[in-house]
Amino acid sequence: MLVVLVILSLVLITVSVREGETGPLHGVRSVVSVATTPVRTLGAIISSPFTGIGSAMDDATATPETLSELKAENERLTAELTELREAEQTAIRLEALLGLKNSYKLESTSARIVSNSTDSWVSSVTIDKGSSSGLAVGMPVSDSAGIIGQIIECGLSSSVVRLMSDEHSSISAMLQSSRAQGMVVGSADGSLSLNLVRTDQSVEPGDMVVTSGIGGVFPKGLPLAKVAHVDKPTGGLYYEIRLTPLSALNTYEEVIVITSLTEEQQATADDVSEADRQDAAASAPTNAPTVANNEQASTAESELSSDEAEPAENAEDTDEYTQDAEAEEEN
């Protein structure tokens, strides 16, 4: 019995790893996910009153209603402020070439978080929409404050979203003020950091970090996090930057899944060139690529596939990044 089940398990593991997302075993998992969604949802509803116990203890002087209203208002205003700053900077740099337009004309589908991850390996949440609603693996997911992650598994009526705090998550990002490019990565303890930002760039605590749009997966300019702490290592090429996420996820919250991007929301070939130039400038003095450089290169390479197919038609972004490059060269 034991031998048979061990062999069966090994066969399942092999098939599961090799078959990809469309194989029969993943189909079974998808069916299980659909079948168990009502139970998960019920659990989330039952658990939701208890998730706020910790914060209620910290904020005993205010009523829960006031706190939740203020929190919602704060998230809305932060997102609005980020959007306005992004639009303002774009308008200033591109002067008459651009009209003031909404950076976030997102084509999206709303969904609701129904549960957290049931294993400790992946920081993820399950949402109540799947392929039947037009969702697919890879689509970015955002809440009212900004990006929260990306779909990694998509069933018929539910999807698993890897949160950006997961240690295997990395998102191309840039600092809104200085336009310095980097990668927002998660960690095992759930904290966020911004990697690969050169020490000759300007970074201050409180700076907003937004998506760079490189790769065509995440829309350009969506808020990700705020800079919490900046450390400049002696002789180091890159800052060590810790971030504070903008979203405080609770289960049973509304999110939006961004289903497609317009051309304005994608980074241009010049954006990618600028990222490469920053990386090359950082690695040049050492004459030896670091692990971090390799990671960025591989990420950029994997995300480039969609960019390579599209010519650099967005003159706005081209000019924007040309100016950035000039400014950085002056520095």
Next chain:
Amino acid sequence: MALVSHETTRLQSIRRFVILALVSAVIHLMFVANLGAASGLINLPLVVSACLAFSLGGPPAVLVGFFSGLFFDLTTTGPIGLMALLLSLSSWALGLAASERFAQSGQPAVRQFLLADCVVSILYNLAMLVVSGPSSLFGLILFKIVPSILLSFVAFLVSRAVLMRGGHVRGLSGQLPRDGSSKHFDTSSN
């Protein structure tokens, strides 16, 4: 007459087992995701399969371990079959001496569960490390493996206390302990 009685006992055992499996599955889906410390979560299938392995022993314990693990695999994002493999092996190991250890007032069952808990958690996370790519080993141990082990251990202690209090150790298997003694079991509820 004895045959009918034996058949009735067997059916009752199966019914209890199915109910326990369903309740465990529902608890796993509803609450485990919301009960965590650091990035660790309770491995409820391990707890359930261990309790039943101590009670049942032998091939049934291995079967329970396999299907518990398979359920875990189907409700998570890891490779399907990985936890099934680990829980099959752990249930087999824990079921070797079966019910007498579970019921003893001493600590052998607790120690052996803790060992199985550690081995399963470490092997699972290391396998995931191989499958998922580079990760911080320190973070993995500190924030995932250790909290998961501790939470599962606490869940096991609670489950064990509940099962022993209700006399379900015998009731699930429908058998007395292998040494024939019933002194460790409260059979009044059966």
